[in-house]
Amino acid sequence: MAQPEPAQGAKARSTIREVASAAGVSIATVSRVLNGRPDVAPATRDAVMRAVRDQGFTTNRTARALSGGRTGFVGVTLPLIEAAYFARILAGTAEALHEQDMRVVLTPTLHLHDRAVTLLDRLMHGTTDGAILMLPEETNEELKALRRLGYPFVVVDPREPLDEGIPAVSAANASGARAATQHLLSLGHRRIAAILGVAEWTASVERLLGFRAALASAGVLADPALVVESDFSIEEGEKAAAALLDLPEPPTAIFAFNDNMAIGAxxxxxxxxxxxxxxxxxxxxxxxxxxxxxxxxxxxVRQPLAEMGRMAASLLLRLLENQTLEALNVELATRLVVRDSTAPPRP
Amino acid sequence: MAQPEPAQGAKARSTIREVASAAGVSIATVSRVLNGRPDVAPATRDAVMRAVRDQGFTTNRTARALSGGRTGFVGVTLPLIEAAYFARILAGTAEALHEQDMRVVLTPTLHLHDRAVTLLDRLMHGTTDGAILMLPEETNEELKALRRLGYPFVVVDPREPLDEGIPAVSAANASGARAATQHLLSLGHRRIAAILGVAEWTASVERLLGFRAALASAGVLADPALVVESDFSIEEGEKAAAALLDLPEPPTAIFAFNDNMAIGAxxxxxxxxxxxxxxxxxxxxxxxxxxxxxxxxxxxVRQPLAEMGRMAASLLLRLLENQTLEALNVELATRLVVRDSTAPPRP
DNA sequence: GACGTTTCTGTAACCGTTTCCGGGAGAATC
DNA sequence: GATTCTCCCGGAAACGGTTACAGAAACGTC
Incomplete structure (x- = not known):
């Protein structure tokens, strides 16, 4: 606001107008150069570039956003819990977006004050071009409504099965669970227990499917008593495992649906x-x-978290380009990592 | 751009102008109401509020930013490493800022392309009101330069000792280390080794100070051979510990300057x-x-990570208000958490 | 040499707010 | 009853870009 005082080192931010006058062209031309439009004469382009460099000019993203309609920001919502897990996904997302000169703005899911007013789209309207929702609390209906508004977003790790047409990326839960179960089977285990996470979440459902499929194709009869529900936390995992181990005929192996519960086990x-x-x-x-x-x-079972984040970003980017996505639901391969907690059962 | 087609549910974003005409006032008045200015007659205020509610209007933050000069965004830079650690700080920051209706925009520190152009201030110029730098790579000089530009920022966990006048928040490293060392001393240990992190970083320096102070005040002579340097990673921590344990006269206790290295030990x-x-x-x-x-x-030793994040946010907020900070350098208390890895030495 | 193209550039409208400034209507003062 | 204050409110100028549109210059073509 005060006079632009170019102190020793503190160059005041210069505007496109100053660049224009320095280069002896109009602001329209400067804008064109800045945006790499082809219809500028090489000589003019050079002159503008020089002026830009001289002044240390950078385009004001806010102004560009207002004028151009695109903000260059992507909103990311994530649950507070499981910070480490989501941080790894987020890192992938942020990196991928950064490569496209877009930025991540965080909107932590906390105080879910009156839904009516603060439907998550309001949060972002006008300030983000799209969003990535990690493990969103919103129901399928709410997401569909958001989509109907034309607001582009992609879901990572959907909590419940999503509607066709809502882009989502997740790990290959079923096949990962299958691999894990097969690993135990191949070691010779037959009484294999499963500790589910929150039973309604897609991840749990899918993993259970994989677990059962593996048992079935090995001709092993699944004992319903060996499938227990928990909530993804260490403490509850420990309780669930305790109950299993105290069974008259305890399992020889436990497949916990996340590492926390495995640690509890x-x-x-x-x-x-x-x-x-x-x-x-x-x-x-x-x-x-x-x-x-x-x-x-x-x-x-290793989840490719960073890749999931990157993939979500690239889907969103495609959405923003108005490209139609051929594959709306992306599943990224998981990989079994064998360490020291598994061995053949005792005879 | 197209005609504002108010489909069934899909309300196109409405502008302040529409609200104004619906309420029968000028846009200036609407703006005043929206910003809680006092000089609006109650009746007018109500009318405007009603129109706002009817239209589901939310103010376009981009436009507000351009016009008002404040974006409502705070940039946060953080190193890619130690995601979990910084995620916890970040959570505190994001939450605190959110309470003030400000948002965090992430600017991961990665490809440090030509410094000249992309000095970190450029990254944020015009798009953020200020920044929080976690474990910044920038030198003291660079930070001072940034400060001279008048750009408000606060540092969390400074890498090197900062200049007076640069706001920073960190844990009470020295006193935490002192407490940890005293704990070992009180258990009866006398040959206590220390595994430093990166030796130049402030955190290491401070912790070493605390370590030495505790030893000194207990009248224990510190054996220089028992102080080794490492790099905060599990692997290097393991190597360092191995070297210590293979000493002719090994220590009975090891104080690692972070948990990773302790796990290595x-x-x-x-x-x-x-x-x-x-x-x-x-x-x-x-x-x-x-x-x-x-x-x-x-x-x-527990670091209050979320609190550090919140504190950084609140310092920055005060900076943005142009309030002078009485305490520029904030240290948050740490707390010793005693678990199972410490016991009296064997006689 | 007149005319149609192509290539490049400038003018100006616009994006949605905030805010300065000024003015009209009452209320208060004399 | 004229004057001065308040209190509210509207007009209009920013904020810093993008972009539709139009016009000038340079070039071919017949």
Whole structure:
């Protein structure tokens, strides 16, 4: 607001107008050069570029946004919980977007004050071009409504099965679970328990499908008593595992649907004096930082978190270009990581 | 751009002008109401509010930013490494800013292309009101230059000692280290080793100070051979610990300057068949997720990460208000968390 | 040499707010 | 009853770009 005082080093931000007059052209031309439009004579382009460099000019993204209709911002919502997990996805997203000169703006999902007013689109209207919703709390209906508004977004790790037509990326939960189960089967386990996460979430459902499929194709009869529900936390995982281990005929292996619960299972086993992995095999899911660190190091299914983040970004970018997405629902391959928590059952 | 087609549910974004005409006032008045200016007659205010509600109007933040000069965005830079650690700080920051209706925009520190052009201020010029720099790579000089430009920012976890006048928040590293060391001393340890992180970083320097102070005030002579340098990673921590344990006269306790290295130390000890904590006590720093999970669970110094994030946000907010900060350098108290990795030394 | 193209550039409208400035209507003062 | 204050409110100028439109210059073509 004050006079643009170009102190020793503190160059005041210059505008397109100043660049224009320095280069002896109009602001329209400067704008064209800045945006790489082809219809500018080489000589003019050079002159403008020189002026830009001299002044250390950078285009004001706010003004560009208002005028051009695109803000260059992508909103990302994520749950507060499981920070490490989502941080890894977020890193992928931020990186991919940054490469396209777009930025991530965070909108943590917390106080869900009156939905009516603060429907998540309001949060972003006018300030973001689109959004990436991680493990969104919104119902399918709400998401469909958002979509109907024409607001572009993609979901990562949908909580419930999404409607056709809503772009989503997730890990190949079913096949990952299948691989994990097959690993246990091939080691010789037959009494294999599963600790589900929140049972309604897609991830749980899919993993359970994979688990059952693997058992079935190995001709193993699944014991319903060996499938218990939990909530993805260490504590509850421990409780669930404890209950399983206290069964008259306990399982020889436990497949926990995430690493946290697997770590809980490890604890429960240790509390009962079981030797690991000889007396109990444990498999997790995620390949979190912790998986490699606990003892015994956890055999687990690796989710390509950063890739999921990047993929979400690239889907969104395509959406923004108004390209139609051939594949709306992307599943990224998982990979079994065998460590020390699994071994053949004792005879 | 097309005709504002108010489909069934899809209300096209309405502008202040439409609200104004609906309420029968001028846009200036609407703006005043929206911003809670006092000079509006109650009746007028009500009429405007009603129109706003009817149209589901939300003010276009981009336009507001361009006109009002404030964007409502705060840039946050953070290193890619140690995602979990910074995610926890970031969560605090995002939450605190959100309460003030400001948003975080992420600018990951990656490709540090030509510094000259992309000095970090350019990244943000015009798009953010200020920034929070976590563990910034920039030198003191660069930060001072940024400051001279009048761009408000605060540093979290400075890498090197900062100049007076640059707002920064960090944990009480020295006193935390002192507490950790005193804990070991009070257990009876006398040969206590320290594994430093990157030696130049302030955190290491401060923690070393605390470590030495505790030893000194207990009248224990510090053995220089027991202070080794590392780099905050598990692997290097393990190597450093291994070297310490292979000393002719090994320490009975190791204070690692972060949890990662402490976990490395645990590994090194286990590899040598040492019983933990009987034959070796280990203390970490951070209280990361992992600390509670490893066996034995790590005694460590808890950093109030979320609080650090919130504090940084509130300092920045005050800076933005042009309030002068009385305390530019804030240190948040740490707390010793005693778990299972420490015990009295064997006689 | 007149005319149609192509290539390049400038003029000006517009994006949706905020805010300065000025003015009309009452209320208060004399 | 004239004058001065308040209190509210509207007009219009920014904010810093993008872009539709039109016009000038340079070039071919017949």
């Amino acid at each position: 490890l604890r429960a086993a240790r509390a009962r004096g079981l030797r690991l992995p000889e007396e109990l095999s444990v498999v997790g899911f995620d390949d979190s930082e912790e998986a490699a660190i606990v003892t015994p190091a956890l055999t687990t | 645990l590994r090194a000890a286990r590899a040598r068949g040492l019983r933990l904590p009987e034959e070796l006590s280990v203390v970490g720093f951070d209280d990361s997720e992992e600390a509670a999970i490893v066996t034995p669970a790590l005694t460590t």
